[in-house]
Amino acid sequence: MKFLSSRRVVLGAFALLCAGGLFSAPARAAENAKQFIQVFGNQLVAIVNSPIPLAEKKEKVLPLVQKNVDIDGIGRYCLGRYWKTASPDQQQRYLGLFHQVLVNAITDKLGEYRGVNFTLGNVTSTGADEYAVDSTLVRPQQPAAAMQWIVSEASGSPKVVDVIGEGASLRLTQRNDYSSYIARNGGNVGALLDALQRQLSHHNAPAN
Amino acid sequence: MISGRNGSRLRPRAQAKKSQTREGSSAQRRFRLGTFCLAATLLSTAGCSAIKAPVPKDPDALAEYKAANDPYEPLNRKMFNMTMKFDKWALRPMAKAYVWAVPRPVRNSLGNLVRTMNEPSVFFNDVGAGKPRRAGDMFVRWCVNMTVGLGGLIDVAKMAGFPHHDNDAGMTLANWGIPAGPYLFLPMGPSSIRDGIGYAIDQGLSPWDYVPRGYGLVSFNWAYNLFGVVHARSEHLDELDALERDALDPYATIRSAYQQQRRAQAEAIKNDNRATVPDWYH
Numbered sequence: 001m002k003f004l005s006s007r008r009v010v011l012g013a014f015a016l017l018c019a020g021g022l023f024s025a026p027a028r029a030a031e032n033a034k035q036f037i038q039v040f041g042n043q044l045v046a047i048v049n050s051p052i053p054l055a056e057k058k059e060k061v062l063p064l065v066q067k068n069v070d071i072d073g074i075g076r077y078c079l080g081r082y083w084k085t086a087s088p089d090q091q092q093r094y095l096g097l098f099h100q101v102l103v104n105a106i107t108d109k110l111g112e113y114r115g116v117n118f119t120l121g122n123v124t125s126t127g128a129d130e131y132a133v134d135s136t137l138v139r140p141q142q143p144a145a146a147m148q149w150i151v152s153e154a155s156g157s158p159k160v161v162d163v164i165g166e167g168a169s170l171r172l173t174q175r176n177d178y179s180s181y182i183a184r185n186g187g188n189v190g191a192l193l194d195a196l197q198r199q200l201s202h203h204n205a206p207a208n
Numbered sequence: 209m210i211s212g213r214n215g216s217r218l219r220p221r222a223q224a225k226k227s228q229t230r231e232g233s234s235a236q237r238r239f240r241l242g243t244f245c246l247a248a249t250l251l252s253t254a255g256c257s258a259i260k261a262p263v264p265k266d267p268d269a270l271a272e273y274k275a276a277n278d279p280y281e282p283l284n285r286k287m288f289n290m291t292m293k294f295d296k297w298a299l300r301p302m303a304k305a306y307v308w309a310v311p312r313p314v315r316n317s318l319g320n321l322v323r324t325m326n327e328p329s330v331f332f333n334d335v336g337a338g339k340p341r342r343a344g345d346m347f348v349r350w351c352v353n354m355t356v357g358l359g360g361l362i363d364v365a366k367m368a369g370f371p372h373h374d375n376d377a378g379m380t381l382a383n384w385g386i387p388a389g390p391y392l393f394l395p396m397g398p399s400s401i402r403d404g405i406g407y408a409i410d411q412g413l414s415p416w417d418y419v420p421r422g423y424g425l426v427s428f429n430w431a432y433n434l435f436g437v438v439h440a441r442s443e444h445l446d447e448l449d450a451l452e453r454d455a456l457d458p459y460a461t462i463r464s465a466y467q468q469q470r471r472a473q474a475e476a477i478k479n480d481n482r483a484t485v486p487d488w489y490h
Contacts, residue, residue, distance in 0.1 A: 081268040105454065141312060167472020168465040179272060180460030195456050 030123040033131035033151040036158040040068045041118055041135070048113050058107040065106055070152065070159040071099050077161075078175045079189075082182050086189040094189070097196040104203055115140045129154040130161070259283040277391050277400075278463060284393040288459045291395055295441075295448075303442040315442070317361045322436045323372060324353045324360025329413040333375040337383040341482045345370050375477065377413065378406030382474035391463055398466035 047060050065071075075098035076083055086094065121134035130152045137145045150162035150169075162171045178192055185191035261281040264270050278284060307315070327350045334343035349365040349372065357364040366372065381402050382388070389401030399407065411417060416432065419425040455461040 081272065108450075166469055167476075168468040172468065173461055173464045176276070176464035177455050177457050177461040180276075181456040183269070183272070184457065192456070199454070199456075 029129070029153055030125065030131050033153065033158055034120060034123045034133050036068075036151060037133045037135065037149050037160075038120060040064070040160070041120070045116055045118060048110055048116050054111050057110050061107055061110060062103060065103060068160055069102075070155065070161050071102055073152070073155075073159070073161055074102065074171050075099070077171050078178055079192075080175045080179050082179065082187070082189050082192075085187070090189050090193065093193055094196075097193060097200065100200055101196055104200070113139060126150060132164070258286075276460075276463065277388070277467065279390050280392065284391065285459055287393045287395065288462075291393070291397070292458075294395075299438070299441050300445070300448075302438050303445060306438055307442050307445065315439070318435070319439055319443070320353070320357070320363045321360040322432065322439055324350065324357070324363075325416065325432060326414065326436075327353075327372075328415050329377075329410050330373070330375045332413045333377055333380045333410075336377070336380040337375065337477060339477065339480060340484045342373060342375070342477070342480060344484060345373070346375075374473070376403075376406055377409035378403035378470070379474055379477055381406055382470075383478055388467070388470065391467065393459075393463075398462055400467075400470075403470065 043064055044061065047057055047064075050057070052060075072095055075095050078098065079086065079094060083091065117138045119136050119138070121136065123134070124132050126132045130150060133149045133151060135147050135149060137147055139145070145165065148164035149160055150164065151158050152161040153159075162169050164170070181195065182189060182192050259282060260279055261273070263279075264273050310318070327346055331343055331346040331350065334340075334346055349370045352365040352368065352370070353360045353363060356362075363372070378400075386402055388403065392399045392401060392404055394404055394407075396407070416425075416429045419429060451461060452458055
């Protein structure tokens, strides 16, 4: 009897521990995601608000973006159904081009902001190992912008996989842009690669 | 006799003639009907191909077609191209000039004015959507801003803790559970069947359309509407420039962003179940 009850206690405690672990693990992961955005955001804001010239800002932001944003994952998502039909060579070329396009899109924004601040809000789970961190971006003389950062921990370390501004997911909008372009060019992934290449050379032209 | 003979001769001939003409006319009619049908079919197929997009067979492409919810894509693209041309040669230069000539604080005030004048329509929609807290906020905003805020030039209500929120009849219909229906690109921008109907309802909900003639307010109303369009465009100069520069297919990008935003907006209004009494009451 005594043995039984003690076993019950032990089992009960074990079950409780498991349950506790079950409940706390996602909570911890969500907290991780929030902290990750806090650190990443602080670093970004520090660079954006610093009085250094724009070119230097871009240089400093680049490693941060490469470390904290899952650029390859976003690239694959954006190619959507055409990822399967693209040849391995095209996939490689596409990822290389997409990498530059995305980095350009982020660094182009740097010059526009100054005196930026941000606050973080709730964290919600949006899928397996994926969390949405609410944030508000405060810019001087402009209305505050609500943004959501989607952080994935699927790769082991937290990485940004999407940003949602005013209800629109950037990666989904980009995917629709790309897939519509490919569909209108006869389903040819090569047409997209050429267009991205043109876009990049056009972007780099004024600077040269 | 003659008549009889003639009659006997004539009648069959006449009958024959009659039947001939009847046959001829029916054949002619049939022919005319045939050409008409053919022309109608041709026209309708030509029309359809100009209005309706073909439904893809490939399952992946079909899924994409359904997600885009844009069966009238060819027609919409034509409207989009026309609108973008008008924007390029008329609206954007006007908005640019407006930004160049008017300093930001003044523009913000004028923006407040335009927004305040649209707020009665937002209020009616808040009521229609069954959101008393939102409607109350909007009512207080309008009363405060029309008086203390000098007819809406200064957003005093925001400082007092009643910030502006958007609403329109399209959103109200969405809250009633009415689906968006196919995507439409209208001259005033991206829309859908539901939002297009909502736009028409909003015109009816705006009290400025019921101003009696001869008060000078009608011309004020026109000025307000036109100014509102230029002002709204001036608020999105950088975004639209960036979009036209970066998007490979601006039409598809705008469609996707618009549909996502409307969905999120409808969801946000639906989930806004704040208490009717304001926070300070508790």
